[in-house]
């Protein structure tokens with residue numbers, strides 16, 4: 494059917510709440526409904542009032558589960574699906590030992606297509622409906638990434654990693670070939686269906702100044718593409734960058750000098766920043782991306798969320814799989830909570846769930862399309878069951894408020910808490926809308 498009505502408990506964000514007293518920032522309906530038409534949200538609100546606009550529309554009853562906008566992951570590596578959980582190393586050793594050898598395999602389109610299928614199953618299974626991804630250096634990996642996204646009808650952002658030094662054979666391009674390949678991929682994919690291209694110099698260490706010039710040229714020629722890279726994750730990485738770019742004032746200065754900093758720039762990690770770098774973030778609108786499970790796993794350091802936010806800098810949050818240890822944005826919030834605790838900072842569940850939905854959409858400038866249940870936006874929706882595991886169910890028996898439920902999901906939830914996922918109005922985790930509507934579930 495072109496129209497369908499989802500019934501359940503509904504949470505939606507209009508702004509960033511600091512806690513549950515910020516009732517202007519969110520709406521919650523205990524008996525709510527979302528009306529979907531042709532893949533878009535037509536209405537969301539109390540069940541009775543939405544139903545009155547929707548005669549003879551099939552109803553899928555998700556009570557007592559909680560429905561909200563699908564999760565947005567703003568930094569993940571598609572070619573690292575078989576790197577996750579690799580033992581014992583910090584960033585540079587981890588890249589050289591595990592990650593680079595694995596990424597060479599994505600030159601093979603058959604391998605890339607097989608991995609893309611698994612990658613999207615994992616995203617959807619964990620409730621992630623949009624993501625921003627690094628592909629490998631090979632155009633074939635980008636084709637596999639966007640081909641599968643189109644099949645799943647997902648709004649996805651990605652790009653070919655540009656890297657022309659400090660990487661093994663089979664994983665290096667050249668300034669010219671990286672420019673040419675990126676350009677071809679932009680023409681092929683950017684703006685096709687729900688796809689967006691991200692110009693993707695991997696990080697300063699793996700690009701010569703000539704290559705970063707080429708990346709800057711791409712940015713100037715394609716101002717509506719995203720830009721993604723890594724910044725100040727690890728002490729050895731920062732020292733090596735300073736050696737490679739002796740004239741730069743600091744790490745961020747490398748990207749700044751090559752025209753790579755715009756409000757559409759996403760900077761993974763951004764942990765060890767100088768006051769000048771924080772000024773540049775604030776001036777350019779480039780967005781730091783907090784990757785808590787990765788930062789703990791690689792022993793990289795603690796992201797200063799409050800410090801950056803205090804400067805008015807808009808932060809995103811992400812898994813960073815395969816250095817990240819979970820595809821789950823819920824588990825990402827769990828570890829994010831702990832990283833902030835270690836610094837005396839707080840992450841209220843209301844702000845946390847805003848962050849992984851509307852907050853990340855705002856960081857991408859996509860809040861008119863994804864991240865909320867506002868009418869006219871795309872019907873990417875997650876259905877959450879806070880009682881999905883014995884520990885969570887036992888804790889939920891003593892939970893009285895929505896915030897407590899959200900915090901149980903934040904600390905104990907993972908893919909088991911994701912009962913269903915809708916992509917542009919179609920069920921994506923458990924069979925088709927039509928089949929479910931027929932049996933009334």
Ligand code: GUN
Pocket residue numbers: 570584588592695696723726787813816
């Ligand atoms: N810096 C450069 N490449 C990578 C990567 O693949 N993962 C992480 N965590 N940091 C990086």
Ligand code: FE
Pocket residue numbers: 568569570723761813
């Ligand atoms: Fe990364």
